[in-house]
Structures are given as structure tokens and as C-alpha cells.
Amino acid sequence: MxxxxxxxxxxxxxxxxxxxxxxxxxxxxxxxxxxxxxxxAMASPDEPAHAVKAAATVRGEFTADESEYNAGRGTFEVPELFAQVWNLTCYAFHPETTPNCSPGISGDLSAPSESASHVARYNPVYYTIIGLPSLLPIGAETLTLMxxxxxxxxxxxxxxxxxxxxxxxxxxxxxxxxxxxxxxxxxxxxxxxxxxxxxxxxxxxxxxxxxxxxxxxxxxxxxxxxxxxxxxxxxxxxxxxxxxxxxxxxxxxxxxxxxxxxxxxxxxxxxxxxxxxxxxxxxxxxxxxxxxxxxxxxxxxxxxxxxxxxxxxxxxxxxxxxxxxxxxxxxxxxxxxxxxxxxxxxxxxxxxxxxxxxxxxxxxxxxxxxxxxxxxxxxxxxxxxxxxxxxxxxxxxxxxxxxxxxxxxxxxxxxxxxxxxxxxxxxxxxxxxxxxxxxxxxxxxxxxxxxxxxxxxxxxxxxxxxxxxxxxxxxxxxxxxxxxxxxxxxxxxxxTRLPDGGESFEPGVPALVDARYPDGSGLRTGADEGEHATPADEDVAPASAEQGVHSADPLPASSDSVR
Structure with missing residues (x-):
């Protein structure tokens, strides 16, 4: 059956x-x-440097003190938590060593401190976003939130x-x-x-x-x-x-x-x-x-x-x-x-x-x-x-x-x-x-x-x-x-069980083609955007349906326009 x-x-x-x-x-x-x-914590290459950079950027520090380092590496003033991140990588490059070798995080993690980063000159846009959780009360979970x-x-x-x-x-x-x-x-x-x-x-x-x-x-x-x-x-x-x-x-x-x-x-x-x-x-x-x-x-x-x-x-x-x-x-x-x-x-x-x-x-x-x-x-x-x-x-x-x-x-x-x-x-x-x-x-x-x-x-x-x-x-x-x-x-x-736009099509041809412009030069907009259809549009609609042309799912421009 x-x-x-x-x-x-x-x-x-x-x-x-x-x-x-x-x-x-x-x-x-x-x-x-x-x-x-x-x-x-700090399981990814250079993650300590990125964490320090993010904590500094979100606090308005866009340049570091590079006087003691190579160009591109410098010191920022950040909460104490980010000064300790460099102590958490004892297992790096040692696949048989577990993170239990780490001394852990302790002390006043919010106290001002200095920490170095070798991505000091990277563009700040990304770091501003991931640094936002560090503005919350500082704790060991801050790194995970970032x-x-x-x-x-x-x-x-x-x-x-x-x-x-x-x-x-x-x-x-x-x-x-x-x-x-x-x-x-x-x-x-x-x-x-x-x-x-x-x-x-x-x-x-x-x-x-x-x-x-x-x-x-x-x-x-x-x-x-x-x-x-x-x-x-x-x-x-x-x-x-x-x-x-x-x-x-x-x-x-x-x-x-x-x-x-x-x-x-x-x-x-x-x-x-x-x-x-x-x-x-x-x-x-x-x-x-x-x-x-x-x-x-x-x-x-x-x-x-x-x-x-x-x-x-x-x-x-x-x-x-x-x-x-x-x-x-x-x-x-x-x-x-x-x-x-x-x-x-x-x-x-x-x-x-x-x-x-x-x-x-x-x-x-x-x-x-x-x-x-x-x-x-x-x-x-x-x-x-x-x-x-x-x-x-x-x-x-x-x-x-x-x-x-x-x-x-x-x-x-x-x-x-x-x-x-x-x-x-x-x-x-x-x-x-x-x-x-x-x-x-x-x-x-x-x-x-x-x-x-x-x-x-x-x-x-x-x-x-x-x-x-x-x-x-x-x-x-x-x-x-x-x-x-x-x-x-x-x-x-x-x-895969939902309908699609037809069994074949030619790439580059507009998805919404007006029958009055068979060469694809005219793109239908009004009726497909929910506007009042003209008589000509009404005449075209049945032909478009027979040809398997799909209609877009328009969303209001003021909301959900990028999702």
C-alpha cells in the first residue's frame, strides 16, 4: 500500500x-x-591574546604600550582575570597533559592589572562584541560568556x-x-x-x-x-x-x-x-x-x-x-x-x-x-x-x-x-x-x-x-x-518534501519574470510585493503559475529584513 x-x-x-x-x-x-x-579556558591558539584584546577594547583601550615588545604586541590595563589567562595554558602542545596542571584563577579578579597581547593592533570591531560580557561582574565564568x-x-x-x-x-x-x-x-x-x-x-x-x-x-x-x-x-x-x-x-x-x-x-x-x-x-x-x-x-x-x-x-x-x-x-x-x-x-x-x-x-x-x-x-x-x-x-x-x-x-x-x-x-x-x-x-x-x-x-x-x-x-x-x-x-x-521552484531552470534568469518581458528584462515587483495588482498583472499571474515560477516571501522592511 x-x-x-x-x-x-x-x-x-x-x-x-x-x-x-x-x-x-x-x-x-x-x-x-x-x-x-x-x-x-584558553584551549584555542592565541585565545589569551584575544581575551586580553577584547577586555581592553570594550573599555576604550584601542592602543597598547609596545615599548617592551615587537611591533604588534603590547600591554593593556585590564582586570586581573585577564592577567591570569596566560597561566592557564600549561597543557598547550602537550596532548597527554590535562588542564588539571593549571594553577586556576584566584584573587580579586576585578582589580586593575597589566597583561600583554600580540594581537594588539587587530581591528577592534569583533573584540568590542565579545568583550561585552567582561563588563558584567568578573568571575571565572566571564571567559566562557565571552x-x-x-x-x-x-x-x-x-x-x-x-x-x-x-x-x-x-x-x-x-x-x-x-x-x-x-x-x-x-x-x-x-x-x-x-x-x-x-x-x-x-x-x-x-x-x-x-x-x-x-x-x-x-x-x-x-x-x-x-x-x-x-x-x-x-x-x-x-x-x-x-x-x-x-x-x-x-x-x-x-x-x-x-x-x-x-x-x-x-x-x-x-x-x-x-x-x-x-x-x-x-x-x-x-x-x-x-x-x-x-x-x-x-x-x-x-x-x-x-x-x-x-x-x-x-x-x-x-x-x-x-x-x-x-x-x-x-x-x-x-x-x-x-x-x-x-x-x-x-x-x-x-x-x-x-x-x-x-x-x-x-x-x-x-x-x-x-x-x-x-x-x-x-x-x-x-x-x-x-x-x-x-x-x-x-x-x-x-x-x-x-x-x-x-x-x-x-x-x-x-x-x-x-x-x-x-x-x-x-x-x-x-x-x-x-x-x-x-x-x-x-x-x-x-x-x-x-x-x-x-x-x-x-x-x-x-x-x-x-x-x-x-x-x-x-x-x-x-x-x-x-x-x-x-x-x-x-x-x-x-x-525536501516541500514544493520548490520547478524541475529545471536556467541560472541567471530572474525568479519573477513578467510574461510581457520574456527575455527577463522586466522584473515584477508590485503584485509580488503585496501591492494592488493591475489588470495586466492579473493576466500574467496564471501563466506564471503554470510555468512554476515561485513567489518570494516578502517581509516588512522595518522588521526581520536581514534574517
Missing amino acids: TPPSFTPTPTAAKRRPRIAFWVTFLALFLAIGGWSIVNP RLASALLNAFLIALLVRTIFELRRPFWPLIGVVAATTPMAIYIASSMTPQGPEIFGAMLTLVVLLAMTREPDEGLISRRMWRLVIGAAFFVLARGLSPAYLAFIVVIAVLVSPRWSTVWDVIRNRRIWPQLGLCIAASVGAVVYTLASGSLALGIVLPEPGLTATQVVTRMLRNTDYYFEQLIGVFGWGDTHLPIWTQMLIVCLVGLVIIVGLAMGTWRERAAVAVVGVATLIVPIAVQLLSYKESGLVWQGKYVMPIALAAPILAGFFAERGPMTMGVAKRVAPFVVGIAGAGQVIAFAVNTHRYVNGANGPWTALIEGAWLPPINMWLALTVEILVWVGLTVAVALA
């Missing part, structure tokens, strides 16, 4: 993007926040990204691409005090919005898409010194893969988006000016090698490619906690699946774009180190190039959406991909927690003598992580 089919109402389909936003935001905040709470502020910001960026995808007529291959790009390393970074979180997810949001605007131009969605672009580009470009260059790369790639370059020009000429476009340009120019004026590219901590040559730099970095690649997937702690090789292979297979399908369905220009991203992921680190190795030595980490590298599966996901076959496959594959990716995330969480509780090579079935325990029950935390990813898998499975 065939079970009855699920036929949702058009209203249910319209609400899908909004529901996707809230489900993603709450679920990802729980998942990322779990890492933030379970990890011991992490959670960062987790909240990153979950918000991810939720905006997912909502943008679910506003597409055919969202599931792009969603698969984003899921593949969100590696355990990305989630781990999102849970820590570091501007790399909003840099990574701001880059992903920026790319997704640009691809949505050029591949499915929609006058009814253009305003909210542009506000999301402002948010994504701002957090992206204001994160670190290299971010403006990364943003320029992402924009160029998005333009080059536009199915119709005339669409890009049409978007730029649209006066409705000029204010938001101006804000994006202002943020980018401001980031470049700040970087040049402050000298934020200066490395506060350097490891110079006097005899190092340019040839040796290139050779050693090429030899380290496998380790840099591993860092894109998942190397936790201070580079001392690694995922099992079979888990890494699982994640690589997911990314490879998306890229292979995207290359198969893409045009030669689109295939070239994916190749350019791959080459840039390899070449950019070498180029950056060649510019600074004499002063800094080899300090590059693979995670530094994630804003570029993670663009490859996202691009491939958008390219894979062509043709009725791939759409049908996407609906079947999407829940499976989310489930497998979720399993990888849970395994990463368990491996990371085990490293701190019993040490990297400690037993899995019993606590060692002197085991470290996180501030919340670790089994409860693991259960929450499992439930989050199972819930997201179920949510995606349910979403």
Missing part, C-alpha cells in the same frame, strides 16, 4: 526560509556553544546564510555545498575567542549572497539580500589584516561565474541597493585604511630563522601541504589534537562528492573557478610567507586560508543545481549528507573532549586518576550535540 503523499500548502513553502533561519540559529548556537563550554558571545555571532551568520539558500528555487545542492564546507575545524573556530570565526562565516555568507543575486536575481528579495551582504562583508573584511584581499578574491570569483554578466551590471545599476552597496564599500575601504594606518599586519610574536631562504620557504610549505590541508578539516587545541584518519577521510569524501558533481554539471568557466580556488588555497599561503619570512619565520597555519578554501564546495554546490536529475538526487542526498556531516561533528566533539578529560591516548571507557572534568556533565554535552545534528538531519529531510 502506498503511503499518502505530503502536500504542504503554499504558505508552508513560503515560510521555509524563515523557519530555516530560526532552526539553524538555535541548533548551531547549541552545537557551537557546547564546544565553548566544554573546552577548558566565548558564547562569539558563538552567538557565528551562529547568526550561519543562519543568515542558510536562510538565503532556502529562498532559492532549488536550494538543496547549495545547502549540501555549505554543509560540506562547514568542517569540524570551522565549528571549533566558531566556538573560540578569535576573529577567524566571523571571517570564515562572513566570507561564506558573502559568497552565498553574491551567487544568489547573480544566479537567481529576484527584485522581491534584493533588499534583504543586500542587507545580508552588508553584514557578511562587514564582519568578513573587518576581521583581520588579510581579510580585504580575501574579500576582493571572493567578489571576483562570484562575478566571473555569473551565468550572465549583464545580470551583475543590472544589480549594480539598481538604485535600490546603492545605500547597502555604499556601506559594503565603506566597510572595505575602512578596513584597508585601518590595516595600513595601524600596521595590523605586524606579527606580535615572531620566530625568525636567520638562514632561511625563499627557496626553503617554498619547499617547506609545499611539504607541509598535507598538514595545512588537515587543519582545514580539524586540528584542535593548540595544534595537538587530531581527528582519526577515517573521520578525516569521511569529511574529504563529502567535500569531494560536491565538487565532483559541481564540476560535472558546471560550465568550463565554472570549472575553472573551482580550479582557481584550489590553486589559490595552495599559492596564497606561500606568497604571504615570502613577503614576511625574514621577519617572522614560518608561522603560517592552514586555517588562515579557510575563507578562500571553503569557497570550493560552496561554488560546486551552486553549479550542481542544473538539470532535473541533479535536483531529484539532491533531495535524496541532502539529509544523508547532513547526517554524515553531523556524525563527523559529533566524533570531533568527542575526540576533543576526550583529549582534555583523559589525555589524547587515555582510555575511552573509564576516567584516569586525576582526570579533568568540564564545567558541565560531558555526557549531557555529548547528548546535546547528537540531538542537534539528528534534529538538523530530520529538519532537512522534512524540508
